[in-house]
Amino acid sequence: MSDPTAVTDKIPVTVLTGYLGAGKTTLLNRILSEPHGKRYAVIVNEFGEIGIDNELVVGADEEVFEMNNGCICCTVRGDLIRIIEGLMKRKGKFDAIIVETTGLADPAPVAQTFFVDEDVRAKSRLDAVVTVADSKWLAARLRDAPEAKNQIAFADVIILNKVDLVTPAELAEVEARIRAINPYARLLKATKCDVEIDEVLERRAFDLDRILDIEPNFLNAEDHDHEHGHDHGHDHHHHGLKHYHDEDMQSVSARLDGDVDPNKFMPWLNTLTQTEGPKILRCKGIVAIKGDSQRFVFQGVHMMLDGEPQRDWKPGEKRESKVVFIGRDLDEEAIRKGFAACAA
Amino acid sequence: MTEPSNSLTEHVSPLEAGESVLAAAFVGDAPALALANGVVKFDGRDIAAHPDGAILCAALDGERWLTGGDDGRVVAISAEGATETLADEKGKWIDALAAREGAVAWSVGKTVRARDAKGVVKSWTAPTTARGLAFMPKGYRVAAAHYNGVSLWFPNTDATPQLLEWKGSHLDATVSPDGRFLVTSMQENALHGWRLSDARNMRMTGYPGKSRSLSWSHDGHWLATSGAEACVVWPFKEKDGPMGKPPRECGVRPHRITEVACHPRALVVAIGYADGMILLCRLGDAAEILVRPSGDGAISALAWDKMGARLLFGTDAGVAGLLTLPA
Numbered sequence: 001m002s003d004p005t006a007v008t009d010k011i012p013v014t015v016l017t018g019y020l021g022a023g024k025t026t027l028l029n030r031i032l033s034e035p036h037g038k039r040y041a042v043i044v045n046e047f048g049e050i051g052i053d054n055e056l057v058v059g060a061d062e063e064v065f066e067m068n069n070g071c072i073c074c075t076v077r078g079d080l081i082r083i084i085e086g087l088m089k090r091k092g093k094f095d096a097i098i099v100e101t102t103g104l105a106d107p108a109p110v111a112q113t114f115f116v117d118e119d120v121r122a123k124s125r126l127d128a129v130v131t132v133a134d135s136k137w138l139a140a141r142l143r144d145a146p147e148a149k150n151q152i153a154f155a156d157v158i159i160l161n162k163v164d165l166v167t168p169a170e171l172a173e174v175e176a177r178i179r180a181i182n183p184y185a186r187l188l189k190a191t192k193c194d195v196e197i198d199e200v201l202e203r204r205a206f207d208l209d210r211i212l213d214i215e216p217n218f219l220n221a222e223d224h225d226h227e228h229g230h231d232h233g234h235d236h237h238h239h240g241l242k243h244y245h246d247e248d249m250q251s252v253s254a255r256l257d258g259d260v261d262p263n264k265f266m267p268w269l270n271t272l273t274q275t276e277g278p279k280i281l282r283c284k285g286i287v288a289i290k291g292d293s294q295r296f297v298f299q300g301v302h303m304m305l306d307g308e309p310q311r312d313w314k315p316g317e318k319r320e321s322k323v324v325f326i327g328r329d330l331d332e333e334a335i336r337k338g339f340a341a342c343a344a
Numbered sequence: 345m346t347e348p349s350n351s352l353t354e355h356v357s358p359l360e361a362g363e364s365v366l367a368a369a370f371v372g373d374a375p376a377l378a379l380a381n382g383v384v385k386f387d388g389r390d391i392a393a394h395p396d397g398a399i400l401c402a403a404l405d406g407e408r409w410l411t412g413g414d415d416g417r418v419v420a421i422s423a424e425g426a427t428e429t430l431a432d433e434k435g436k437w438i439d440a441l442a443a444r445e446g447a448v449a450w451s452v453g454k455t456v457r458a459r460d461a462k463g464v465v466k467s468w469t470a471p472t473t474a475r476g477l478a479f480m481p482k483g484y485r486v487a488a489a490h491y492n493g494v495s496l497w498f499p500n501t502d503a504t505p506q507l508l509e510w511k512g513s514h515l516d517a518t519v520s521p522d523g524r525f526l527v528t529s530m531q532e533n534a535l536h537g538w539r540l541s542d543a544r545n546m547r548m549t550g551y552p553g554k555s556r557s558l559s560w561s562h563d564g565h566w567l568a569t570s571g572a573e574a575c576v577v578w579p580f581k582e583k584d585g586p587m588g589k590p591p592r593e594c595g596v597r598p599h600r601i602t603e604v605a606c607h608p609r610a611l612v613v614a615i616g617y618a619d620g621m622i623l624l625c626r627l628g629d630a631a632e633i634l635v636r637p638s639g640d641g642a643i644s645a646l647a648w649d650k651m652g653a654r655l656l657f658g659t660d661a662g663v664a665g666l667l668t669l670p671a
Contacts, residue, residue, distance in 0.1 A: 059436070059453075061472075063472055065491050065492075067512075067532065077529075078491060078513050078531070081531070082475060083437075086398070086400055086414060086437055088415070089364065089398040089400065090380065091364075091380075117531070118553055118554070188465070
């Protein structure tokens with residue numbers, strides 16, 4: 001599906017999201033000013049906020065439009081297609097692209113642009129969605145701003161910023177709120193976005209070849225198999241961390257010992273993403289296909305799926321299959337049963 | 345695939361480019377190449393048209409070549425190689441450019457400007473970013489492609505531009521030489537056309553990729569297009585245009601066509617491929633002649649001179665050349 005030799009040639013694109021005032025610009029200025037020797041092209045929505053003199057700052061209009069492909073939630077950023085096309089004419093003058101979105105932006109159209117546009121895909125690759133969150137105000141925004149929740153749910157990396165402004169108890173609280181929505185993202189605590197740049201950039205979070213590297217989080221995330229009724233609002237303690245269930249945004253992970261039957265699994269995954277796609281923000285998985293010596297990996301955004309055989313199962317490696325879905329109002333039981341029924 | 349029966353490769357001489365070639369044209373008599381690093385190679389010498397910038401678009405107007413850069417400038421290059429800055433949009437990108445009979449139109453995001461031959465500039469704000477511009481062949485009127493359609497703007501009147509609606513993102517715009525048809529390339533691997541007399545829609549679909557290079561035959565009866573593994577040529581002679589008619593195909597190869605340029609006097613199209621090959625195809629019988637074998641990147645620019653005696657080309661890997669047809 002993808003040409004492995006081309007991977008290194010493709011310009012990585014990091015999407016920077018975060019609610020108004022969380023600290024996106026602080027992070028951006030930090031990335032641009034640190035002496036890392038890398039050159040970044042930055043696509044911003046508001047000129048003038050960046051204090052650093054950077055040659056390649058491009059203004060964007062966040063023009064989102066629907067594709068005419070019968071896919072109801074398939075929206076893309078037209079301006080991004082145009083700007084990346086233009087930036088590629090300066091290839092060699094920068095090493096990576098950072099896209100800053102407005103505080104109210106939905107990350108999905110940005111991510112979907114990288115699934116949909118052939119020319120964008122040929123020249124660049126989505127590296128990760130990085131979300132900056134304000135420790136003090138995030139909990140409130142998760143209640144009143146659906147955009148903020150989307151940004152947390154969508155993230156590969158979450159920078160919990162301004163931790164100096166909250167008490168340890170408040171911090172634990174907001175962390176638990178984040179984990180209830182997205183247990184898979186890398187969570188970094190920061191003051192004035194003082195994070196290591198390589199913890200934010202070059203994550204390869206959308207790279208199917210590297211899905212292994214994200215496995216520690218992927219695997220260790222709690223399989224919500226523990227007993228609990230779905231009476232939301234209760235909180236119980238787990239590993240010393242408060243455990244919440246977000247009312248409308250959840251992650252569902254499911255695991256299956258052994259192989260799946262491709263004639264059941266592929267139609268199930270396609271049907272699920274086609275019918276529930278508008279609710280599914282992100283999905284990913286590693287599955288053992290019956291009769292196939294290679295691991296099959298996939299990931300997706302809403303209705304879009306990208307999957308390929310990744311590598312051979314190693315001798316002695318346990319053949320098992322795992323899937324994760326993050327989304328709104330997901331029918332956890334249906335997903336679990338549907339996946340279980342794919343067993344070979 | 346039919347092997348080209350004969351070859352013109354020995355009539356091709358190399359030209360120095362060194363940078364990705366964005367556009368090519370004969371300016372007056374001089375072969376000119378617009379390069380990604382902001383330089384225009386003009387008859388072998390370097391013109392720093394957009395210093396420290398990249399050239400994003402170019403348009404030929406008679407003896408004058410116009411380039412638009414990511415430095416926000418629109419530059420005119422004369423047949424003598426002299427440059428003149430026609431516009432400076434202060435660091436914003438020039439997204440699209442069109443020129444006709446001394447008039448120039450360019451776009452910066454949603455802002456579309458037209459400068460007439462006397463230098464009077466008029467502005468209009470498109471509903472969304474204008475990705476493609478074209479002058480109508482008659483009158484002073486600009487077609488601007490944007491999301492969900494094309495607007496036809498008279499710069500010298502305050503009238504609301506006529507909107508030709510079609511859902512989706514429209515990229516490039518071109519008008520048939522007789523002014524009867526307007527065609528856009530789209531994000532969705534398709535072309536869309538309108539018959540201007542009644543705004544009737546024409547869908548031209550089936551491309552495996554975006555069709556970004558469109559070229560009208562000299563008589564205006566055919567539109568040659570890129571974006572497939574064959575040069576797809578749509579018939580526009582009849583009053584219904586291509587409606588209900590299949591296109592012709594020529595130059596079928598297992599490689600994507602990136603550039604097309606119709607000969608200015610004969611029904612022949614020059615076809616450039618993603619693997620660097622160039623073929624000449626006769627529209628009548630699809631007979632092929634090899635101009636350039638594959639290699640050195642994708643063909644990114646193709647242009648005939650006015651007489652159709654020379655064909656200039658460049659690749660995205662920075663290789664260029666000139667075919668001089670044997671007399």
